[in-house]
Amino acid sequence: MIRALILTLFCAALAGAQNDRVTARQAIERIQKNVGVAWRGQTVDTFKAGDPDTAVTGIATTMMATYDVLVRAAAAGDNLIITHEPTFYGHLDETAALEKENDAVLAAKQQFIAQHHLVIWRFHDHWHMRTPDGIQTGMIRALGWEKFQKPGNDHLFVIPETTVGQLASEIKQRLGIRALRVVGDPSLRVTKLALAPGYPGFPAERHWLQRDDVEALVMGEGLEWETIEYGADAAAEGRHKALIILGHIPSEQAGMDDCAQWLKTFVPEVKVEFIPTKEPFWPAQ
Amino acid sequence: MIRALILTLFCAALAGAQNDRVTARQAIERIQKNVGVAWRGQTVDTFKAGDPDTAVTGIATTMMATYDVLVRAAAAGDNLIITHEPTFYGHLDETAALEKENDAVLAAKQQFIAQHHLVIWRFHDHWHMRTPDGIQTGMIRALGWEKFQKPGNDHLFVIPETTVGQLASEIKQRLGIRALRVVGDPSLRVTKLALAPGYPGFPAERHWLQRDDVEALVMGEGLEWETIEYGADAAAEGRHKALIILGHIPSEQAGMDDCAQWLKTFVPEVKVEFIPTKEPFWPAQ
Numbered sequence: 132m133i134r135a136l137i138l139t140l141f142c143a144a145l146a147g148a149q150n151d152r153v154t155a156r157q158a159i160e161r162i163q164k165n166v167g168v169a170w171r172g173q174t175v176d177t178f179k180a181g182d183p184d185t186a187v188t189g190i191a192t193t194m195m196a197t198y199d200v201l202v203r204a205a206a207a208g209d210n211l212i213i214t215h216e217p218t219f220y221g222h223l224d225e226t227a228a229l230e231k232e233n234d235a236v237l238a239a240k241q242q243f244i245a246q247h248h249l250v251i252w253r254f255h256d257h258w259h260m261r262t263p264d265g266i267q268t269g270m271i272r273a274l275g276w277e278k279f280q281k282p283g284n285d286h287l288f289v290i291p292e293t294t295v296g297q298l299a300s301e302i303k304q305r306l307g308i309r310a311l312r313v314v315g316d317p318s319l320r321v322t323k324l325a326l327a328p329g330y331p332g333f334p335a336e337r338h339w340l341q342r343d344d345v346e347a348l349v350m351g352e353g354l355e356w357e358t359i360e361y362g363a364d365a366a367a368e369g370r371h372k373a374l375i376i377l378g379h380i381p382s383e384q385a386g387m388d389d390c391a392q393w394l395k396t397f398v399p400e401v402k403v404e405f406i407p408t409k410e411p412f413w414p415a416q
Numbered sequence: 417m418i419r420a421l422i423l424t425l426f427c428a429a430l431a432g433a434q435n436d437r438v439t440a441r442q443a444i445e446r447i448q449k450n451v452g453v454a455w456r457g458q459t460v461d462t463f464k465a466g467d468p469d470t471a472v473t474g475i476a477t478t479m480m481a482t483y484d485v486l487v488r489a490a491a492a493g494d495n496l497i498i499t500h501e502p503t504f505y506g507h508l509d510e511t512a513a514l515e516k517e518n519d520a521v522l523a524a525k526q527q528f529i530a531q532h533h534l535v536i537w538r539f540h541d542h543w544h545m546r547t548p549d550g551i552q553t554g555m556i557r558a559l560g561w562e563k564f565q566k567p568g569n570d571h572l573f574v575i576p577e578t579t580v581g582q583l584a585s586e587i588k589q590r591l592g593i594r595a596l597r598v599v600g601d602p603s604l605r606v607t608k609l610a611l612a613p614g615y616p617g618f619p620a621e622r623h624w625l626q627r628d629d630v631e632a633l634v635m636g637e638g639l640e641w642e643t644i645e646y647g648a649d650a651a652a653e654g655r656h657k658a659l660i661i662l663g664h665i666p667s668e669q670a671g672m673d674d675c676a677q678w679l680k681t682f683v684p685e686v687k688v689e690f691i692p693t694k695e696p697f698w699p700a701q
Contacts, residue, residue, distance in 0.1 A: 197649055197652060198648075198649040199648070199652040216645075220646045220649075221641070222641065228619070229622075232622075232626065234622070234626060235626070235655070236650045236653060240649060300701055308700075310699070312698065313698040317698055337505075340521075341520070352640050354637070355615075355636075355637050355696070357506060358505075359696050360696070363483075363696040364505075364525060367483040368483050368525070379641065380640065411640070412599060413598040414595070414596070414598075415581070415584035415585050415593075415660075
């Protein structure tokens, strides 16, 4: 009788402990409360997979919730993945078309998520909207460009004079990028830079290039018949312009490292860590 | 009097010679007559710049009418440029937004076109629609893959077994590509390939990758949160899949060389030549 009572109390205590653990939904509510900008009605910052009421065992922030990232997060005991970019190969993470095609790549990813009770939530729009932009801040830190930043603008920099080729090599080495590409003359001497990571699109990318105080645009990715042709034309016309193309993941990744540090300040109950997304590209030799 | 008559006759003969010269509009009408597919009502295959009634002095076919290509065409005496990809940095070659911004890159390109009386016409949709696809045929020739082609399908190939890294290096060397990138394991052994040049988009690209008879997709370009993430996930899941990414221009360029050869058969009056578009990228070291 007493043993049964002790067991009952023990189980209740265990259940209580579990109830005390923050759920994925509660963790995200804290993000919404702390991010410092009004939450948008239309946003891609939503749950993409898993049960939001799952008790969180650990949080992994990452640039893109690739299969490789999910495997490493699960192995580390993290079940809430906060990803800047899509999980299911499209900006809206719509899986209907792939499911209709019985796509095996999607099915294996979904199965891994289900088996490991992972919850995936995207943090894109509001991390960019934050003042200052959480991605931009992380990238400036990773590049070591705080001291070169133009006052009042976190996209513009004046660096000591160097060539485009030298600058590209330095960024490549500092961020550990395998496949970094340049458009324009590698021997062009530059001091004035704009940093536009990710995929802001051709209008935003050309608006930086149109400015007299921008000689090289350090960017994530762009379409070859849009920003890339425009950059190549600017150079061919003899303008003092070049593109340094990091690739999408290395161009934004450090901003999700910063995100992990920020989360720790208001989700103290669980481990929070940054899991870097691997660059997908190898340069052919 | 007699001298005046002779001069008049000479001038009339000159004018006659000029009138005999084919106009850009007439050259394009011959393409429409010879291409072998019904001309679509909705198509990007239209004049993009210049006066279609200009007498043609020479025709340059090219992959993308960059500023550099226009300069080389004009220097060679070609005033009709037939381009596979856009001239003005967008699929529809709309210039309104750039003009509103007083964009200097666009203005210099338009000024060069006007000063040299160039006429630019795009040949995209119908050159692809032709049976066999004019771009695909040119690329198979350039790659030397005729002997590996699967009967009845100009996208599928079975090559002697090699690794993805070795295959990527061979393609890089053969096509003279500076910045060729691989997604997946470079040591993966492959024999079964799909060739999908240009930018067919994620649905088309994944449909090739879903097939059991495709181990490596040789492609032009793709968005990093769509086809690239999908390819990286397929590899991370342990599937026998890889991407070999040539870049848009080198992945389709040879098809416009074939176009020049084809044009010569029914536009015999003027010089027709292929002007290769330069690859825009340099890999950073």
